[in-house]
Amino acid sequence: MSDMPEFGLLAGYRVVMMGLSVAAPFAGELYAEHGAEVIWIENPKAVDSARVSRRSGAWQQDRRNMRSLSLNYMSEAGREAFLKLIATADVLIEASVGGRFDRIGLSDETLWESNPGLVVVHISGFGQTGVPEYVTRGSYDPIAQAFGCAMRMNGLPGQPSAPAMPFPADYAAAFYAFGMANAALLRRAKTGEGESIDVAQFEAMMRLQANYPHDYLRYGIDYVKEGNHSRICALYGTYEACDGEEIYILMLGPGAVKKTLGVLGVPYGTEDFPEGSTFVPVNTPQADIVEAKFAEYLSTHTAAEAEGELAALGVPCSRLMDYEQAREHPHYQARGVFTSWLGADESTEVQGVKVVPELSKNPGRIWRGAPNIGQDNELILSELGLSESDIAHMYERGELCARDYFEITE
The missing domain is CATH 3.30.1540.10 (formyl-coa transferase, domain 3)
Structure with a gap:
């Protein structure tokens, strides 16, 4: 991957990211913005929900600096290529319903057979263990807010509760995933062993509620919806x-x-x-x-x-x-909060938020726009040892896909 510049605190690490929408991609993006090589595995048959339309900025903002491998890792050849990739990775971040990777034959133990030092992060709504019918429930950010006792805190007193925006359960889960995966990498440097991290979004929301769970569990004092004014302090x-x-x-x-x-x-x-x-x-x-x-x-x-x-x-x-x-605003301008970079077509200017936080000695960087679907298939697979013929046959069988996203949406 010689075209990638070396920069940031995480240079030299390779992260594989598998997930739609917000949580897993943002966790991967935090790595990508601080120097790690991040490979985003996309479904060849279904477009990521972040690529909703040409005007959608989610994939442009939260997939920049990444490479795209559009691979059916459930097929025989795709699974073989996937495990070869895992053998070269430091971190795998995946988001799906709890227990899915076990059910498809990619348990932590299986992944560690390919790479004993792999740090695996599972992000789900309800966690990898617990009551089975909850573990396998689908979830999005507002579902985690609802089940995690947070949504009832938002909105005006006497009015229907509302989800907090934008997507605190997703972003909280992403920050937990990023932070704990880095902690596991520090531990791996001493032991050589990988780790498996179970991030349940509803638990992330519960953990962010300050004193309120404690007050209820210890004193029976429940939260009272405040709305837009404190129920304790004037002004x-x-x-x-x-x-x-x-x-x-x-x-x-x-x-x-x-x-x-x-x-x-x-x-x-x-x-x-x-x-x-x-x-x-x-x-x-x-x-x-x-x-x-x-x-x-x-x-x-x-x-x-x-x-x-x-x-x-x-x-x-x-x-x-x-x-x-x-x-x-002059303060936004002085800190350069808004910036721009070239999109995947290398001609379209994309505007968004800079890399945060700022670091003085090893700053993050935007070096590449978010990739088109399967833009890096050949580059990644050839590095893993697949021949041109192998790759061509995978395209023929629909196990790989490459296309310009801008050509398929309006």
């Missing part, structure tokens, strides 16, 4: 300014309380607002005072004006930004 939520734009503020902490009250003209260091107060409790006369004063303040200030004045004093707040505002 902690979303507010509309005089220009119709929204601002989010957290009057939380002694400094923020003192400075916000000063802006609002509310006496500080009094019996109602004692010095050192960390917040103003809701459903109190004091809360009514500061809420009314803040509404009065916003009636004569735009969201940008309010943000500028309050943030300059150290009060945590921000306008609710949209993409156009972000694109024109």
Whole structure:
């Protein structure tokens, strides 16, 4: 793979990624953006759901730097090629219903026969073990949010619950997969042994709920839906300014309380607002005072004006930004958040978000656009020792596919 530049913290590692939509591809993308060689195995007969249309940016953003091998790994020849590839890999990331790889004869033990040092990451909605009918259930991000007790937290009180967007269960699972796979690689450097990691999306959502599971299990205190305002603190939520734009503020902490009250003209260091107060409790006369004063303040200030004045004093707040505002914002521009690169056809400019986070000594890089379907079949398979004749026969039998995605969708 001599055309790939060497860069990043993960240079020299090879990752095989198998999965649709978001979770597994994003975990692979984190490797690809930081120097690992990532081979994306696609189904020759079914287009990845991220390639929904020519205008869909999911595959362009979250498959860049990858190579595409469009291979039927269930066929005899395809399975042989797949296991040859696994023998050269450091990490395999796959997303499917729990237990699928066992059922198709590709258990962890089988994979370790080809490569004892392989780190295997299984991402699923419900995990690889547990109650069988749940293990084999299909899942997407909102299903994991629903089963993981998270969706009921989102939305307005008294209204139907709503999924948090965009896709926190998918991205949480991807970050867990990336982090734990790297931990397993560190361990492998000492022992030479691979590892199998079971990432259940519903568990990822449960683990991200701070104190709330603990409070219920220990004290019987259940979560109460907050909506867009805190049920504990005054001036902690979303507010509309005089220009119709929204601002989010957290009057939380002694400094923020003192400075916000000063802006609002509310006496500080009094019996109602004692010095050192960390917040103003809701459903109190004091809360009514500061809420009314803040509404009065916003009636004569735009969201940008309010943000500028309050943030300059150290009060945590921000306008609710949209993409156009972000694109024109000087801080976004100073950090180069939005960038561009060439697509698979090497002529189309693709725009999106830069590699994050930034590293000072071994930065990530976008060196290649997201590949077309099977764009790297010959390159990968020939490196594994398959002859031109072998590869041609696999194409004839439909075990391989290569096509320009832009030609098949509108």
